[in-house]
Amino acid sequence: MRKIAWIIAAALGLSLAACGGGGGGSSGNSNTAANAPAAASSPAPTNTVNSTPNVLAADASAVPTLVGPGNTIGVTVSKTGIHNQPMVTVTLCTPGTNASGNCVRIPNVIVDTASFGLRLVSSAIQPSTFSTLTPEVVGGQPLAECALFGSGYAWGTVHYADVSLSGETAQNVPIQVIGDSTLTTAAPSECQVGRPLVTTADLGANGILGIGVSPNDCGLACQQGPVSTFYYTNAGVGTAVPINGQVTNPVSMFAQDNNGVILEMAQVSDTGSPNAQGTLVFGIDTQANNALAGTSATLMRTNGNGDFTSMYNGTAQTKTFFDSGSTVMFFPDLSIPVDSASGYYAPTTTVGRTSILVGASPASTVLGFNIANGVTLNASGNYAFNNLGIYLTRQFDFGMPFFYGRHVYYGISGKASTGGGTGPYVAYVSS
Amino acid sequence: MLVVATASFAAVVPAYAGLGGAPTYPVTASSTSAGALSLGDAAVARYAASGNTAAPAYTVSQTTLPSGTVVNEYITAANTVFALSWEGPTMPPLKTLLATYFPSYVQGLTDAHAVQGGGYGAAVVHQSALVVETGGHMGSFVGRAYLPQALPQGVSADDIK
Numbered sequence: 317m318r319k320i321a322w323i324i325a326a327a328l329g330l331s332l333a334a335c336g337g338g339g340g341g342s343s344g345n346s347n348t349a350a351n352a353p354a355a356a357s358s359p360a361p362t363n364t365v366n367s368t369p370n371v372l373a374a375d376a377s378a379v380p381t382l383v384g385p386g387n388t389i390g391v392t393v394s395k396t397g398i399h400n401q402p403m404v405t406v407t408l409c410t411p412g413t414n415a416s417g418n419c420v421r422i423p424n425v426i427v428d429t430a431s432f433g434l435r436l437v438s439s440a441i442q443p444s445t446f447s448t449l450t451p452e453v454v455g456g457q458p459l460a461e462c463a464l465f466g467s468g469y470a471w472g473t474v475h476y477a478d479v480s481l482s483g484e485t486a487q488n489v490p491i492q493v494i495g496d497s498t499l500t501t502a503a504p505s506e507c508q509v510g511r512p513l514v515t516t517a518d519l520g521a522n523g524i525l526g527i528g529v530s531p532n533d534c535g536l537a538c539q540q541g542p543v544s545t546f547y548y549t550n551a552g553v554g555t556a557v558p559i560n561g562q563v564t565n566p567v568s569m570f571a572q573d574n575n576g577v578i579l580e581m582a583q584v585s586d587t588g589s590p591n592a593q594g595t596l597v598f599g600i601d602t603q604a605n606n607a608l609a610g611t612s613a614t615l616m617r618t619n620g621n622g623d624f625t626s627m628y629n630g631t632a633q634t635k636t637f638f639d640s641g642s643t644v645m646f647f648p649d650l651s652i653p654v655d656s657a658s659g660y661y662a663p664t665t666t667v668g669r670t671s672i673l674v675g676a677s678p679a680s681t682v683l684g685f686n687i688a689n690g691v692t693l694n695a696s697g698n699y700a701f702n703n704l705g706i707y708l709t710r711q712f713d714f715g716m717p718f719f720y721g722r723h724v725y726y727g728i729s730g731k732a733s734t735g736g737g738t739g740p741y742v743a744y745v746s747s
Numbered sequence: 748m749l750v751v752a753t754a755s756f757a758a759v760v761p762a763y764a765g766l767g768g769a770p771t772y773p774v775t776a777s778s779t780s781a782g783a784l785s786l787g788d789a790a791v792a793r794y795a796a797s798g799n800t801a802a803p804a805y806t807v808s809q810t811t812l813p814s815g816t817v818v819n820e821y822i823t824a825a826n827t828v829f830a831l832s833w834e835g836p837t838m839p840p841l842k843t844l845l846a847t848y849f850p851s852y853v854q855g856l857t858d859a860h861a862v863q864g865g866g867y868g869a870a871v872v873h874q875s876a877l878v879v880e881t882g883g884h885m886g887s888f889v890g891r892a893y894l895p896q897a898l899p900q901g902v903s904a905d906d907i908k
Contacts, residue, residue: 397863398863398866430884430885431884431885432885432886463885464837464838464885464888465867465868465884465885466838466867466868466869466870466881466882466883466884466888466890467856467866467867467868467869467870467881468856468866468867468868469838469867470867505840505842505843506840506842506843508840508841508842509838509839509840509841509842510841510852510853510856510867510870510881511853511856511857511860511867513867518860518867519867520860520866526885528884528885530886533885533886537814543813543814543837544812544813544814544837545814545837545838546837619887620886621836621884621885621886621887622884622886622887623887635882635883635887635889637884637887639884641868641884642868642869642884643866646869646882656873659871659873706869706871707871708869708871708880708882709880709882709891709908710834710882710889710890710891710908711882711883711889713869713882713883713884
């Protein structure tokens with residue numbers, strides 16, 4: 317799922333140290349209030365959590381495989397919308413033409429390894445192509461759906477399309493079309509969880525390519541009956557949708573190389589880089605360039621949505637995941653100062669931390685990462701960062717910073733590879 | 748305003764439901780329909796400040812939505828919701844749950860988007876009267892929202908989970 321790393325302070329002003337002021341909240345020394353990370357403007361808190369010296373993790377150093385073969389496509393992080401936003405170009409064609417009819421190339425589509433399905437903004441699809449994308453109909457009614465994200469929602473129609481990515485082709489893929497002007501009914505109230513995503517400006521992109529471990533965005537529950545916040549008729553009435561009509565991860569519908577993906581990003585500078593390049597590889601253990609078997613990869617079995625468990629500072633984080641759609645590391649660490657205005661972790665000097673991937677194969681693995689001063693990074697004018705983070709509790713999101721210098725594998729549920737077994741699983745190599 | 752007896756939560760009826768108002772979901776012993784409860788087996792748990800169990804400072808009412816998402820409403824002794832948290836496969840209906848605070852939340856997201864140029868996923872909104880932290884991803888969401896100025900005595904944000 318796409319995530320962005322922004323913190324806002326309302327015009328009324330923000331004071332984390334005074335959280336709960338005005339009659340409630342913490343007592344005692346608010347500079348060390350357990351309820352909020354200390355602001356960077358206050359003296360840096362004594363690191364009482366861990367008295368050992370600060371040890372920085374070595375930067376990951378794996379190099380992306382070359383773009384060229386038909387199962388590869390270039391990925392770029394550059395000055396488009398927000399930082400750390402990996403983008404590819406998707407080719408969209410009339411359904412059922414083996415991706416040859418009325419094809420249009422749509423650039424600046426976000427690579428999102430924690431969501432599932434292709435979603436494109438209507439205005440980004442040229443009308444001569446869009447008019448040929450058969451609307452999906454269920455029970456005689458044109459189908460619509462809400463796609464909910466953490467702080468935004470997309471209300472759109474569902475159409476069939478042929479999708480090609482480099483040399484790979486999928487026919488008759490159900491995709492979501494966001495901001496379709498033919499959808500005149502307002503989004504259901506339960507879908508309105510944040511900012512409405514209607515235009516390319518709202519998204520900061522032309523679309524989202526959700527290529528995580530789930531083959532579709534709902535599954536059996538939505539086939540068995542209407543499920544709130546998923547599928548509706550275009551009149552806003554909840555409806556069941558058969559699994560093969562649900563918005564689908566296009567990779568799972570490729571004729572070959574369809575058991576997963578590998579996202580491989582070149583490492584960037586520890587002070588940020590203007591841009592970054594990488595390769596999105598289709599298939600695992602299906603070609604010479606996508607081996608998992610025989611590598612020293614660390615592998616985690618995941619649940620159907622890609623989550624696994626890690627230990628951080630003695631706390632189990634059952635929602636741990638690798639998410640290329642998150643622009644920063646989102647995780648809870650009260651020992652790292654936070655800039656109250658932006659919300660970024662802002663230590664005076666870069667700090668090193670470790671997470672323990674408890675269920676990893678072949679063995680439980682210590683995964684090191686660094687967090688630098690996010691205020692400095694954000695002011696640098698760069699767009700690719702490997703050490704940017706934000707405080708967030710009850711989950712551990714290894715966002716885009718984790719991907720630089722790594723090959724990160726996603727095994728699709730129900731599909732198998734020699735090296736990974738049957739998905740869902742994730743794996744990575746760091747060199 | 749009536750003084751609320753410690754055993755009763757119904758003496759005062761806020762004008763609306765949602766954050767800052769009355770609980771959105773019924774507060775009963777069977778509020779939960781399914782699922783493992785982080786609060787133990789009780790669907791409703793009463794919490795006291797500093798171990799003073801005779802005078803609970805707040806109540807947590809847990810409700811499981813049909814999708815499987817669990818919503819916790821943190822309720823003062825005066826029957827107003829000062830915080831909520833969620834975890835599960837779908838986002839909870841934040842427009843309903845944040846109630847009069849929802850427009851301020853969306854404005855905060857919009858302002859941040861204008862500055863940053865992107866974003867629709869995890870976010871943290873810190874305003875003097877409202878904090879919202881929303882995380883996770885499609886199929887696996889987790890988050891919380893609270894009113895910093897309405898936290899009961901002795902309660903901190905760490906208690907909201």
